[in-house]
Amino acid sequence: MLKQDSADAVVLAPAGSATASVIWLHGLGADGNDFVPIVPEFRLPAGMAVRFVFPHAPVRPVTINNGMRMRAWYDILELSAGAAQDEAGIRESAAILAKFIQRERDAGIAAGRIVVAGFSQGGAIALHQALRHPERLAGVMALSTYLPLRTTFAAESASANRELPILMCHGSSDPVLPLRLGTSSRDLLRAAGYGIEWKEYPMQHQLCLEEIRDIATWLRARLPPASAC
Numbered sequence: 001m002l003k004q005d006s007a008d009a010v011v012l013a014p015a016g017s018a019t020a021s022v023i024w025l026h027g028l029g030a031d032g033n034d035f036v037p038i039v040p041e042f043r044l045p046a047g048m049a050v051r052f053v054f055p056h057a058p059v060r061p062v063t064i065n066n067g068m069r070m071r072a073w074y075d076i077l078e079l080s081a082g083a084a085q086d087e088a089g090i091r092e093s094a095a096i097l098a099k100f101i102q103r104e105r106d107a108g109i110a111a112g113r114i115v116v117a118g119f120s121q122g123g124a125i126a127l128h129q130a131l132r133h134p135e136r137l138a139g140v141m142a143l144s145t146y147l148p149l150r151t152t153f154a155a156e157s158a159s160a161n162r163e164l165p166i167l168m169c170h171g172s173s174d175p176v177l178p179l180r181l182g183t184s185s186r187d188l189l190r191a192a193g194y195g196i197e198w199k200e201y202p203m204q205h206q207l208c209l210e211e212i213r214d215i216a217t218w219l220r221a222r223l224p225p226a227s228a229c
Contacts (some may be wrong), residue, residue, distance in 0.1 A: 001013060001014055001015070001039065001040075002014075002015065003036070003196075004136070004185075007056075008055060008056055009032050009053055009055040009056060010031075010033055010053075010054040010056075010101070011051065011052065011053050011054070011151070012036060012037055012039055012051070012052040012054075012192070014046065014049045014050065014051060015046075016049060016055040017049065018049050018050065018051035018066050018107070018109065019048075019050075019109070019113060019225075019226040020048060020049060020050045020051070020109065020113040020114070020115075020138070020223040020226070021050065021051045021052075021053060021104040021109045021113065021114045021115070022051075022052050022053070022114075022115045022116075022117055022219070022223075023053045023055065023097065023100050023101065023104065023114065023115070023116050023117065024048055024052060024053070024054050024116075024117040024118060024119075024122070024141075024167055025054075025055060025057070025073065025097065025116075025117070025118035025119070025121060025122030025125055025126055026054065026056075026057065026071070026118075026121075026122050027074070027118075027119045027120030027123075028062065028070070028071075028072050028073075028120060028121050028142075029062075029070045029071060029072070029173075030071065031056045031057070031071050032054035032055055032056045033054070034054070034119075035054060035119065035145070036052075036054060037051075037204065038212055039052055039205065040146060041212050041216075041218065042212065042215065042216040044216065044219065044220065045144075045220075045225065047225035048219075048220070048225055049226065050219070050223060051104070051109075052095075053103075053104070055096065055097070055100055056071060057071040057072055057093065057216070058071070058072070058075045058092075058096075058178040059071055059072075060072050060073050060074075060075060060089070060129060061075070062075055062076055063075055063076060063077045064076045064077065064078060064225040071120055072089075072121065073089070073090070073093040073121045073124070073125045074086040074089030074090045074093055074121065074124075074125075074131065074148075074155060075089050076121070077179065079176065082116035083144075085148055085149060087149060089206050090125065090128060090148050091125070093125045094125055094128050094129040094132070096126055097116065097124065097126065097129045098129060098133070101114060101116065101129075101137075103135065103189075104194055111135035111137055111138075112135075112136055112137065112138055113135075113138055113223060113226075114137050114138055114142065114215075115138045115139045115141065115179055115219065115223065116129065116130050116137060116139075116140050116141075116221055117140065117141035117142075117143070118141070118143065118145065119143045119144055119145065119207070120143070120144050120176070120177060120205065121131070122145075122147060123141070123142040123143050123144065123145030123146075123148070124145050124148045125143075125148075126140050126141070126142060126145075127140060127142045127145065127148070127166075127185075128147070128148050128149060128153070129195075130159060130161060130164060130166075131153055131156075131157045131158070131164070132153075132156050132157060132158050132161075132162055133158055133160070133161055134158050135160055136160045136161055136164070137161060137164060138165070138203060138211050138223055139164060139166065139167065139222045140164060140165075140167070140220045141167045141169075141215065141218070142167070142168045142169075142185075143168075143169045143170075143207065143211075144165065144169065144170055144174060144176075144177055144182070144205055144206070145170075145177065145182065145185075145187075146177060146181040146182060146184075146185045147188060147189065149186035150185075150188060152201070153192075154192060157192075162193065162194070163195065164194070165197070165218075165222060166189065166194060166195065166196050166197065167173060167195055167197045167199070167212050167214075167215070168182060168185070168186055168197070168198050168199070169200075169201065169214070170182035170198075170199075170200055170201075171188055171200075171201055171202070171203035171204050171205060171206065172185070172200055172201065172202055172203070173202065173203065173204050174203075174204055174205045175204055175205065176204075176205040177205060179200070181225070183196050186198050197218070199211065199214050
């Protein structure tokens with residue numbers, strides 16, 4: 001795959017024309033380069049012709065890190081269930097993700113061939129936007145994360161994505177975003193009628209080899225080669 005760097009994202013493009021896209025948001029303090037190295041580990045068939053887009057979050061002060069400025073999709077006031085959330089920041093970054101989705105649409109990728117994904121707070125933004133996106137997407141991967149703004153998603157969810165394939169993965173020993181934040185989000189979404197594929201691993205706040213394999217299997221099912229669609 002061909003790596004392309006720009007001010008707002010890192011892109012891994014197939015040798016030929018892309019027919020599908022994965023837009024993957026990093027976690028707090030990282031940048032778009034964070035998950036680039038794992039793409040070859042997916043061992044996806046060349047025929048899938050997937051373009052991976054890894055956006056960079058804006059730089060902003062983060063309260064739990066003593067106001068230090070770093071790449072973050074939104075401010076984090078504290079890490080606990082029921083803590084106040086940076087709604088303005090969450091919605092601002094959701095709008096950024098929506099623009100990246102539209103960029104792929106403008107490049108000729110059908111909405112149904114676009115997966116949005118994210119790790120930690122990047123996963124929170126991916127879930128937030130995917131549930132509200134007006135066009136049916138191929139799916140969303142929410143890795144070691146939770147559903148933000150829980151009180152608004154039901155009223156704001158888009159009918160186009162009521163049956164959206166959702167993969168949620170979490171570490172059973174995650175000390176940063178405890179497992180209960182993931183399971184409570186899973187249960188809330190299931191109660192609202194969403195189908196959740198849940199994967200739990202004996203790990204902390206990270207990805208593991210088994211998870212990478214499960215993600216690859218899920219992507220193959222969501223984004224089969226265009227000729228097979």
